[in-house]
Amino acid sequence: MQNLIEAHSQRFLPYLTSRQIDELEDKEKAVVILPVASIEQHGPHLPVYTDSIIAQEVLGRTLSLLPDDLPVWFLPLLPYGKSNEHAGLAGTFTMKSEVFIQTLKEIGENVARNGFRRFAILNAHGGNSEIIDFVIRDIREATGLLVFGLHVYLRIAVPQSGLTEDEMTYGIHAGDVETSILLHCCPELVHKDLAPDGTPHQLKKINTPPFMGPLNFAWLTRDIAPTGVLGNAQTADPQRGETYLSNGATELAEMIQKIVEFEF
Ligand SMILES: [Zn+2]
Numbered sequence: 001m002q003n004l005i006e007a008h009s010q011r012f013l014p015y016l017t018s019r020q021i022d023e024l025e026d027k028e029k030a031v032v033i034l035p036v037a038s039i040e041q042h043g044p045h046l047p048v049y050t051d052s053i054i055a056q057e058v059l060g061r062t063l064s065l066l067p068d069d070l071p072v073w074f075l076p077l078l079p080y081g082k083s084n085e086h087a088g089l090a091g092t093f094t095m096k097s098e099v100f101i102q103t104l105k106e107i108g109e110n111v112a113r114n115g116f117r118r119f120a121i122l123n124a125h126g127g128n129s130e131i132i133d134f135v136i137r138d139i140r141e142a143t144g145l146l147v148f149g150l151h152v153y154l155r156i157a158v159p160q161s162g163l164t165e166d167e168m169t170y171g172i173h174a175g176d177v178e179t180s181i182l183l184h185c186c187p188e189l190v191h192k193d194l195a196p197d198g199t200p201h202q203l204k205k206i207n208t209p210p211f212m213g214p215l216n217f218a219w220l221t222r223d224i225a226p227t228g229v230l231g232n233a234q235t236a237d238p239q240r241g242e243t244y245l246s247n248g249a250t251e252l253a254e255m256i257q258k259i260v261e262f263e264f
Contacts (some may be wrong), residue, residue: 001186004056004077008063013073021114030071031118031259032111035059036104036132038125039093040083041221042174043229045195046090050080050178055124056187058152062256063248072256078103079129086221089228101127101135102184108139108147118259120148122252126172126211129154148259155175157248163241167231169209170200173221175231177244184241195236198229 005012013021013032024030033260037051047053056077066072083094095103095217104121111119119139121132136147150156159177160168167176175198182190200210203224210230221228 001053002057002058002060007060008074008211011063011073013075018060023144024115025113026071027259028117030073030116031120031256032116033059033072033256034078034104034107035072035121036078036081036083036125036128037123038127039079039091040059040081040086040127041089041091041228042178043194043196043198043227043233045191045193045229045233046174046179046182047189048093049079050174050182051081051125052077053186053189054178055122055152058124058245058248058252059122061245062252066256067250067252071258072260075107081125082131083125083127085127085172085219086228088220088222091093097131101131104132105139105142106133106136107202108124108145109143112139112143112145116145118146118148118262120150120256120259122150122152123154124152126154135239146259146262148255148262152248152252153252156255157244157251159244159247161242161243162237164232164235166199166204167235170203171174171231172210173225173228173230175229175233176199176236176240177231179236180238180241181244182241183236183238184245187238192236195204195233196227196229196243197232197234198225199225200224200230201230 037055044112
């Protein structure tokens with residue numbers, strides 16, 4: 001596992017001095033990226049920091065793909081997200097929706113106050129998505145910033161290769177994809193012998209995928225996944241984890257280049 005800040009210190013905005021930030025050139029084009037994820041239960045086999053590890057791994061690889069002169073900065077990871085779907089399961093540290101909304105808004109307002117014009121939230125936790133979708137518009141309206149939501153593995157670089165139809169539909173949490181990525185980037189944190197098959201069979205029976213299904217009900221993990229896992233972690237494979245990471249970085253790098261050039 002790489003240390004994101006040390007590996008990309010030249011793009012870590014808080015390593016600059018106040019004066020350097022004040023006098024930065026290219027603020028018109030520069031993108032400030034806020035990575036956000038979660039600390040939440042990820043079944044018996046993955047650390048509760050899984051989404052945060054994935055956000056940092058994929059961002060690190062993405063930054064490595066960008067031309068050195070592209071004006072891209074990143075802020076420290078916000079590891080706390082909205083994870084109340086995992087309420088009652090040990091290791092979950094969630095913010096209330098209101099607090100998460102307000103935190104994102106205030107970070108966006110600070111990006112604007114510092115003279116930047118482009119702000120991107122890089123999200124690696126499904127439970128944060130709906131909030132980010134509406135908050136970016138609120139930030140846009142309040143500050144005039146150009147604001148973007150980048151939902152990696154949720155809408156960008158959605159993993160398909162090597163996955164069954166079932167896993168693509170129901171494998172949304174601590175299943176094959178996340179386990180594969182962690183087996184690749186930090187196998188020392190994975191308890192592979194404890195990895196369950198957590199395919200949510202009762203959802204399959206009523207044909208209701210956990211997101212975006214026609215009957216979109218407010219599930220809690222404890223209602224539908226006794227192991228805390230939605231998906232099959234037993235089929236995970238570190239080589240596919242590497243593929244998912246490199247695909248994620250390639251697609252994110254393209255998005256970030258588009259953001260630098262973006263105009264209405
Ligand atoms: Zn996760």
